[in-house]
Amino acid sequence: MSTNIASSRKYAFLSLLILVLAGSTGSFLRFGLAYGMPPGWGAFHNIIHAHSHTMFGWTVLALMTLIWRRLPAYTGRPLPKSVSWQMAATFTFSLLQLFAFWPNGYGVTRIGSAELPLGAISAGLAGFTWFWFMGLYWRAVRGISSTPTPVRLWNWAVILLFISSLGAMAEPGLMMMQIDSDFVKQLFLHLFLDIFTTGWLLLAIFGAIAAHLEDGKSLAGLPSARMLAIFIIPTCLLGMPPDQLSTGLFWIASLANLAVAGMVAIYLYRFFLRRRDLPLLTRFGLLGLLVQIGAAALMVAPGVWAWGAGALRIFYLHDMLLLWSSSALLGLLMAEFGHGKSAWQTWTEWLWMGGVGAMWLALLLGGFVQWLPVSGLTLLAVAAWASVIIVSAAILGLKIFLPFASRA
Numbered sequence: 001m002s003t004n005i006a007s008s009r010k011y012a013f014l015s016l017l018i019l020v021l022a023g024s025t026g027s028f029l030r031f032g033l034a035y036g037m038p039p040g041w042g043a044f045h046n047i048i049h050a051h052s053h054t055m056f057g058w059t060v061l062a063l064m065t066l067i068w069r070r071l072p073a074y075t076g077r078p079l080p081k082s083v084s085w086q087m088a089a090t091f092t093f094s095l096l097q098l099f100a101f102w103p104n105g106y107g108v109t110r111i112g113s114a115e116l117p118l119g120a121i122s123a124g125l126a127g128f129t130w131f132w133f134m135g136l137y138w139r140a141v142r143g144i145s146s147t148p149t150p151v152r153l154w155n156w157a158v159i160l161l162f163i164s165s166l167g168a169m170a171e172p173g174l175m176m177m178q179i180d181s182d183f184v185k186q187l188f189l190h191l192f193l194d195i196f197t198t199g200w201l202l203l204a205i206f207g208a209i210a211a212h213l214e215d216g217k218s219l220a221g222l223p224s225a226r227m228l229a230i231f232i233i234p235t236c237l238l239g240m241p242p243d244q245l246s247t248g249l250f251w252i253a254s255l256a257n258l259a260v261a262g263m264v265a266i267y268l269y270r271f272f273l274r275r276r277d278l279p280l281l282t283r284f285g286l287l288g289l290l291v292q293i294g295a296a297a298l299m300v301a302p303g304v305w306a307w308g309a310g311a312l313r314i315f316y317l318h319d320m321l322l323l324w325s326s327s328a329l330l331g332l333l334m335a336e337f338g339h340g341k342s343a344w345q346t347w348t349e350w351l352w353m354g355g356v357g358a359m360w361l362a363l364l365l366g367g368f369v370q371w372l373p374v375s376g377l378t379l380l381a382v383a384a385w386a387s388v389i390i391v392s393a394a395i396l397g398l399k400i401f402l403p404f405a406s407r408a
């Protein structure tokens with residue numbers, strides 16, 4: 001991919017298109033939870049796989065677009081030629097997962113006389129394009145004379161993406177090897193899910209924010225990307241079901257999580273000092289990190305962690321993946337590839353913040369519903385309708401990247 005703006009803008013558009021489709025699927029699930037699934041539309045748990053795998057495609061493609069756009073300025077070299085093929089493949093296979101997982105999830109689908117695990121195949125192909133990206137990234141940064149803050153953060157983000165991808169690859173691998181241990185399955189699931197979310201996404205978005213703020217001066221004094229990455233790795237254990245984690249492992253993970261929260265708080269403070277230079281949605285996304293910091297402090301109490309792991313799991317995931325990561329990314333994409341501030345953008349921003357804020361609150365309150373004077377069904381309905389606003393915002397957002405070529 002040349003780093004020309006039209007090409008990058010096209011991928012900003014395509015990543016948002018994935019968000020629209022995966023978000024519509026999530027919205028469909030939210031209505032299913034509130035009002036019941038319509039018969040004949042597939043099994044809830046299979047559609048969750050379709051939604052979550054495809055959503056990861058949105059964040060991955062958005063980040064790759066931002067990284068490839070900025071990287072040549074730091075390396076002083078053009079991007080490797082095959083980047084354009086890698087980006088096309090990442091888009092195609094990310095989207096394919098939506099249709100491959102929907103009918104049977106990780107199970108097999110009959111096509112003619114063949115029975116194929118379509119979901120696992122599509123996830124494997126999408127994962128392959130992540131490894132391809134990692135290889136090209138290392139080629140692009142190998143031997144560069146200086147490593148500015150964004151590149152340092154991306155280097156470690158890519159290492160965490162590698163570890164997380166191994167976890168993702170393990171899922172179909174374990175199926176093929178017929179390993180049925182619940183502990184092993186959960187371990188690899190959280191190696192994938194949690195290191196992707198609180199590892200790769202966190203560091204890579206921090207890198208993209210640092211690149212946006214660019215002038216290195218006021219960003220000095222940030223905690224080292226390497227320390228942050230190393231402490232993040234054991235925190236994935238906190239995603240395990242409480243009955244499968246020994247006390248010793250809990251304390252290792254919990255204390256590491258506390259250290260991560262301390263470092264994230266410093267990043268947050270530094271970014272807050274430069275808030276006027278950040279896009280509105282990126283500032284909004286930073287609010288999601290406050291939850292991560294607060295949760296890390298509360299989770300030191302094993303009882304609170306065990307309760308939260310059940311009651312607040314979906315809230316916490318969407319705090320990190322939707323409020324923080326998706327808002328921050330959407331803000332950065334619009335700032336980098338939009339055609340300047342427009343009415344479309346203003347509508348997108350306010351609808352997005354309204355919808356995400358309402359869904360976030362409904363999911364949070366859902367964890368405490370037994371103590372509240374409101375029914376669980378009402379909260380599910382609020383979350384469902386809020387999701388329509390989020391998807392509408394994302395649809396409006398598509399217009400911001402059109403046309404691909406600059407108007408000037």
Ligand code: HEM
Nearest residue numbers: 023026027029030048052055056059314321322326387390
């Ligand atoms: C329009 C915004 C979104 C809506 C309406 C939505 C909806 C949902 C719903 C209904 C579930 C199942 C909840 C349950 O089991 O109780 C879910 C799970 C999940 N979603 Fe989302 N979601 C949204 C955004 C995102 C984003 C942006 C990501 C990732 C980047 C994401 C990743 C996930 C994951 C990983 C799960 C859990 C899968 C599992 O249980 O293994 N979602 N979402």
